[in-house]
Amino acid sequence: MDSIEVVLAMLLAVVASGYLVRMLPFSMPLPLVQIALGALVAAVTVHGVALDPEIFFLLFLPPLLFLDGWRIPKTGLFRDKGIILALAFGLVVFTVLGAGLLVHWLIPAMPLEVAFAFAAIVSPTDPVAVSSIAARVPIPKRLMHILEGESLLNDASGLVCFRFAVAAVMTGSFSLGTASLTLVWVSLAGVAAGVAVTLGVSLAQSWLSRHFGEESGSPILINLLTPFGAYLVAEHVQASGILAAVAAGITMSYVELSGRALATTRVQRAAVWEMVQFTLNGIMFVLLGEQLPGILRRAADSVEEAGHLSPWWLLAYVLAIGAILVLLRFCWVWAAWRFSLFKARRQGGALPKPRLRIIAVMALAGVRGAVTLAGVLTLPLLLPDGAEFPARDLVIFLAASVILLSLLLASVGLPRVLEGLTLPEEPADRLEEDLARHEAALAALAAIESTHHALAAESGADADLYANAAVRVMADYRHRIDDRAVPGTVDAGHLRQADRAEVALRLAALKAERETVFKLARDTAISDEISRKLVRQIDLMEARYR
Template structure:
């Protein structure tokens, strides 16, 4: 019963965080409100959530990473593939080496292997918090795609570095050759497992649907189980479950291009996944805040680990680590952009410092850092306590919170009027696709009209209905094939149509609800009509 109560309280905190982030006029993203609410729960209640890192990884990370991989624009991911790999792999190694040495120099009481472990857990970035900030101040699309691609891959590289650092701390030995081979197996094995599991499940599901029909609930449940299956199989083979979940999401995007799933199933499935994403993201940060009181309660003992007695030294260390992370990221991003995005042929000048600074501020830490630092073992091989474990956890928590606050304040200032390298317009591509789709629709209507209407007494009804539908598609074709002035006029008409259409649909819905309240319309029929209106409103993007 207590476990259920805790879960319900966490869900309530997630809901309240969404309300507070909209009501309070503060320039902070939702994750900070969730951390604050979690801290309030930790202070006010006697409940304590013991975070088992393995369970934490399994419950939250596979579905979130799977969904990110599924929904990320694959063309954008491949277009900036070099930049993303430079950030996801090169920057992680650069950060681990640089920050590991810096932390060990700043805190000599922390062993070098533990310092590298701490550097490894703070190296991956978190796109969840950046997305929350982007809702307040829009981030340029290309920058957001780079950040999303980086975060999909740097989780695995950071956790692999963490694994090697922990092994070195426990054994006192480290082999670069073994680490390199292990990294290749972990990375490529994880990608292969995620791709293979998803492809096999998709092919099996398609075969069953073709021969025995489709059941929407089963289709949705299968999509929910794929990331967990990929993660568990990869971990069983000692590969990266994180990369397996990402690869599964990317593969899902490819196998879904056949369009064999029914439209209603896709709509319902998208709604389910949106709810899971909102809930899981929120619970992660609420749990982070809930852990803060326990960590702060041990601050006095933790600070003595550093050789000092004043607690404010911990704040100095947190700020110094954040400055170090930002400095290393700024330098690496500048070099990466200099060699890729801003090379001759795209932009002929050096990278704009605001672009580089914005990318550096966007390196927010979050769920992976929290989960990673909690995987530090409690004891060494001889049974003695793992050195500076509480200190590492405190510093990692501090880095998460400070990076969120700094990004919330700094990103809006840097992004105001910021221009990324120019991107080609996709308007012509969109127009061509709409015209081709409309022509295919007209051809299909004509085929059915000729096949069904011939020799029937109600043939004129088929002709009339087909004419009405084809007129709509012909109007769409004309609006997309006209000159620039005609297309501009059509866009204005579309905006007006959207405004009027939304107003009409809202009036329809209000009337349906009024009749339902007064007993003039049954609840079942009411739900049917409301769903039809909702789907039409979704067409307008309302």
């Protein structure tokens, strides 16, 4: 019963965080509010949460990574694949080597292998925390896509490095060749597992639906279970379940282009996924806050491991390590940008020179999160000879502190670095949207024309009835085509302003419709069943315009 009460308290904390972050007179990232509420839950509950990292990875990461892979723009992902791969793999190795050596130098009592393990587990970044900060201080779109792509891939490389560093501590040996081969297998097999599971599930679901039909909730439930299947299959073959979940999400975005899902299914599924994302993201940071008091107590008890008597040395270590991680990230991004510039010049192309403010944004946006916390808690308690794992409590404390410090640095530093930063606009998205609307309108007109003749012939009713209906439906599409038929003949700003005005008028009309339907239901002029049906139709129309 106590466990259920703690879970309910955490869910309540997630709900409260959404309101608190809007009530605060100053700007604070949602993850920090949730961490604080988690610490409050730990203070008022008798029994804490015994966090099992394996269960944590299985329950929380697959759906969130699947959704991130599904929603990330694939054009930007493949366009910037070079810099994303350099950050996701090259930067991780650079961080493990650089931070590992510096941390061992800073804390000689921490063995070098343990320092490498610590550096490996703090190398992956967290897209959830960055997205939360970006919601209040918008990061340029292209930079955000790069950060998202990096965070989707660097979890696997960071965890592989962490696994081999821990193995070196346990066995006293390390093989670079074995580690490299394992990284290749873990990555390729993980991606293959994610793609295979998603395609297999989609084909099976399509075949079953065509031959036997399905319940309305089945497609949504299958969609929710897909990332777990991909994760478990990959883990079963000793591959990366994290990369499998990401690959499953990316594959799902292409499967979705088939258009087999019903419109109502897509609307309901989007609502379900929004709820799942908000809940799991929130619980992860609430759990981090709930674990912090215990981590602090154990770190204070083990402060002698660092060779000092005063616990204030721990704060100095955290600040120094935070500065090291930011500096290493800054140097790597700067070097990668310079290399890209040199390569482009060799090939006759052109790239803008690296701007220090943009590189600073990339450095500060390297926020650590859930993967770091869950991974560091998997450290063994004992060595094979029965001795305690060296500096285990200290490593856990430093990792948790790095998460908090990176969140604070991003929330305080990013708004100041981004202030007044202007980047050239990328009109490609708007042009693609205009093209899609124009072509879709042409297809809609052709479909209306053929359908209204077919309906009139089948029913045998007055042809004018269907013709008038077709004219009314076609009017909106003809207006859209006329406005965009000849690019450059109409002022683009005027069209955007007209679109906004039309949307505002339609939303006002829909609001009036809904209020009237509710009033009729309250007055029992219509049944509540009719009321729900009409309100749902109005809500779908409103969602379209919003």
